[in-house]
Amino acid sequence: MERKTVFEGKLLPCLLVAPQLLVTILFFFWPAGQAVWFAFLRQDAFGIRTSFVGLENFQDLFADPLYLETLRNTLVFAAGVSLIALTVALLLAVMADRQIRGAGLYRILLVWPYAIAPAVAAVLWIFLFHPQIGLLGRALNEAGLPFDYKLNGTQAMLVVILAAAWKQVSYNFIFFLAGLQSIPKSVLEAAAIDGARPAYRFWTVTFPLLSPTTFFLLVVNLVYAFFETFGVIDALTKGGPARATETLIYRAYIDGRVNLDLGMSSAQSVVLMLVVILLTAVQFRFIERRVHY
Amino acid sequence: MSTTDSPGGRAGTDWLAHAVLLLGVVLFALPLWIVLMGSSHDAATIGRGEVPLLPGPHAAENYAAAWGRGPTGVPVARMLWNSTVMALCVAVGKIAISILSAYAVVFFRLPGRNLVFWSIFLTLMLPVEVRIFPTFKVVSDLGLVNTYAGLIIPIIASATATLLFRQFFLTIPDEFVEAAKMDGAGPLRFFRDVVLPLSRTNMAALFVILFVYGWNQYLWPLLVATSEDVETVVIGMVKMIGSESNTDWSLVMTTCVLALLPPVLVVLLMQRWFVKGLTETEK
Numbered sequence: 288m289e290r291k292t293v294f295e296g297k298l299l300p301c302l303l304v305a306p307q308l309l310v311t312i313l314f315f316f317w318p319a320g321q322a323v324w325f326a327f328l329r330q331d332a333f334g335i336r337t338s339f340v341g342l343e344n345f346q347d348l349f350a351d352p353l354y355l356e357t358l359r360n361t362l363v364f365a366a367g368v369s370l371i372a373l374t375v376a377l378l379l380a381v382m383a384d385r386q387i388r389g390a391g392l393y394r395i396l397l398v399w400p401y402a403i404a405p406a407v408a409a410v411l412w413i414f415l416f417h418p419q420i421g422l423l424g425r426a427l428n429e430a431g432l433p434f435d436y437k438l439n440g441t442q443a444m445l446v447v448i449l450a451a452a453w454k455q456v457s458y459n460f461i462f463f464l465a466g467l468q469s470i471p472k473s474v475l476e477a478a479a480i481d482g483a484r485p486a487y488r489f490w491t492v493t494f495p496l497l498s499p500t501t502f503f504l505l506v507v508n509l510v511y512a513f514f515e516t517f518g519v520i521d522a523l524t525k526g527g528p529a530r531a532t533e534t535l536i537y538r539a540y541i542d543g544r545v546n547l548d549l550g551m552s553s554a555q556s557v558v559l560m561l562v563v564i565l566l567t568a569v570q571f572r573f574i575e576r577r578v579h580y
Numbered sequence: 581m582s583t584t585d586s587p588g589g590r591a592g593t594d595w596l597a598h599a600v601l602l603l604g605v606v607l608f609a610l611p612l613w614i615v616l617m618g619s620s621h622d623a624a625t626i627g628r629g630e631v632p633l634l635p636g637p638h639a640a641e642n643y644a645a646a647w648g649r650g651p652t653g654v655p656v657a658r659m660l661w662n663s664t665v666m667a668l669c670v671a672v673g674k675i676a677i678s679i680l681s682a683y684a685v686v687f688f689r690l691p692g693r694n695l696v697f698w699s700i701f702l703t704l705m706l707p708v709e710v711r712i713f714p715t716f717k718v719v720s721d722l723g724l725v726n727t728y729a730g731l732i733i734p735i736i737a738s739a740t741a742t743l744l745f746r747q748f749f750l751t752i753p754d755e756f757v758e759a760a761k762m763d764g765a766g767p768l769r770f771f772r773d774v775v776l777p778l779s780r781t782n783m784a785a786l787f788v789i790l791f792v793y794g795w796n797q798y799l800w801p802l803l804v805a806t807s808e809d810v811e812t813v814v815i816g817m818v819k820m821i822g823s824e825s826n827t828d829w830s831l832v833m834t835t836c837v838l839a840l841l842p843p844v845l846v847v848l849l850m851q852r853w854f855v856k857g858l859t860e861t862e863k
Contacts, residue, residue, distance in 0.1 A: 290686060290687065290750065290754060291754050292754045292757040292758055292761075293687055293688055293689055294687055294688055294761075294766075294767040294770070296688065296767065297690075297691060299684075299688070299767060299768075300684035300687075301684075301690070301691075303681060303683060303684035304680070304681040304684045304685065304690065304696055306676075306680065307677045307681035307700065307737055308699065310733060310736055310737040311699055311700065311703055312699075313718060314715055314718060314719075314733065314734040314735075315702075315703045315706050315711065315737060316699070316702075317718065318711040318714030318717070318718055319706050319710070319711045319714070321717070322713070322714050325714070378600060379600065382596075382597040382601050383597075383601060385594070385597050387597050387598060389598075393601045393604075393605065395851065396605045396608065396609070397605060398847065398851065398855070399608070399844050399847060399848060400608055401792070401847060402792050402796075402840070402843035402844040402846065402847040403843070404795065404796035404798065404814045404839070404840070404843075405796070405798065406798050406815075407814060407817070407839055407840050408611075409818075410615075410817060410821070410832065410836050411612065411614070411615060411836065412611060413821070414611065414615060414618065414833070415610070415611055415614065419629045420626055420627065420631065420829055422631045425631065453611075456608075458858075461858055461859065462858075462859060465859040485593070510707075514707050514709045514710075515709075517709065517798055517799045518796075518798035518799070518814070518818075521802075521818065522818045522821070536709055539712075540712070540799070544713075544803070549713065552713060553713070553714075556710045556711065556713075559709070560706070560710045560711075563705050563706070563707060563710065564705050567704060
């Protein structure tokens with residue numbers, strides 16, 4: 288798409304795009320290129336010699352049972368977060384779309400968690416689930432159900448999933464509500480006149496019409512769970528206990544920051560890059576709209 | 581389940597909608613309520629696990645203590661200032677950089693503009709998380725570790741904002757440009773007098789989204805802003821939890837409230853623009 292009428296000149300437009308291009312090249316393309324290049328290198332134990340090792344880092348990565356374990360954790364985590372955040376948001380949006388008293392107020396009270404940082408959400412959930420000082424955690428223990436997300440891996444996974452999903456519901460809610468409001472009323476009225484019951488109408492008319500929104504949100508939620516939940520994990524469990532809540536991004540961070548293994552950390556970055564590219568491409572292939580970052 | 585006035589029993593199911601929505605509101609508000617109330621009790625009460633659900637007498641001293649000194653020695657006021665600088669610079673910077681480059685791409689026959697467009701587009705696929713260590717290397721080579729510049733500039737390019745402005749600029753009628761040319765107005769004048777005023781709503785919407793994005797950054801500040809001079813409040817708050825046994829939980833709660841208030845207020849006060857902007861930019 289282009290404009291017919293434009294301004295003359297070459298220098299001015301170049302100056303106008305210069306800041307964007309400079310930042311993009313210096314802080315996006317150059318580092319991304321380096322990450323890819325480092326993924327094929329290996330340093331010796333003393334950090335003196337660096338040699339090209341081809342795909343060895345990747346072979347080691349996928350031969351490492353701990354990495355595969357982390358991959359499995361990440362998939363469980365991402366699926367759990369997306370499923371919960373989407374279902375709850377859809378339910379709330381369908382209810383908020385009705386013409387009931389106070390609908391506007393409900394919307395305001397359901398939208399604000401969008402502004403909460405993932406790490407802040409995690410801290411809020413500490414005060415719910417902490418075994419000694421958390422409202423629910425303490426109640427569970429007093430009721431004779433041992434609950435400690437710092438010791439029990441399954442419980443830890445449950446808590447990080449809930450905290451991460453809790454924060455994402457608002458975002459999904461906003462999009463589902465916008466999607467519902469864009470469905471032409473005449474379609475639903477026609478179904479109603481045909482005598483379709485509300486629940487039947489929802490599954491046969493509303494839900495299929497919402498599917499582009501649902502699909503878009505699914506990709507956004509997966510990207511969120513893969514990349515933006517670092518703060519949730521770091522504040523709540525630090526990947527523990529015994530790596531039970533270690534996700535791909537958390538492991539890449541630990542390998543690069545704590546273990547200082549640049550080759551392996553870069554190989555993991557490349558794997559993550561492929562994940563983003565795949566998700567973005569899928570999104571493009573199926574809905575021809577602009578993409579989310 | 582719709583907005584239609586379908587015959588039969590709509591009022592009968594309204595209570596269901598109220599019940600579900602109320603449950604949702606409570607589920608969202610409960611964690612917030614706990615920290616809000618907790619921040620008005622002393623550390624001993626929280627430490628005993630009493631989880632107060634009503635306000636206590638220590639609010640003033642908790643907030644004063646956090647504001648002035650902070651549990652780890654860094655005043656929370658300082659952290660809030662750092663977060664504010666970061667969020668504002670990220671939001672304003674992203675909007676400025678994006679609107680200029682979108683203007684160049686749309687209103688000129690820029691040499692190699694397809695290349696420019698695609699390079700901006702590709703940044704969508706490189707979130708800071710996947711290029712984190714090499715980016716840190718660049719920032720450290722430039723001597724920008726522990727500076728505001730190092731905190732802000734590497735995340736300041738925004739494909740989303742550029743694409744939004746590009747889309748919007750394509751809808752500005754050609755007659756506007758022709759009229760401007762006939763009046764002898766140059767491209768900069770046209771930008772200032774026509775394009776900027778028309779973009780106000782888009783800019784407001786983006787501001788909310790990007791302010792929240794900047795304020796809530798975690799992984800990047802964790803790596804690049806380790807000195808307390810530039811520590812942001814979200815990082816500072818998580819650091820306070822460090823060792824469980826001697827964590828001052830009531831100050832963690834106080835800091836938590838202070839850390840979440842600014843972005844929540846921005847979203848609530850600018851809700852109209854925010855909802856519109858979000859659903860339009862990200863589709």
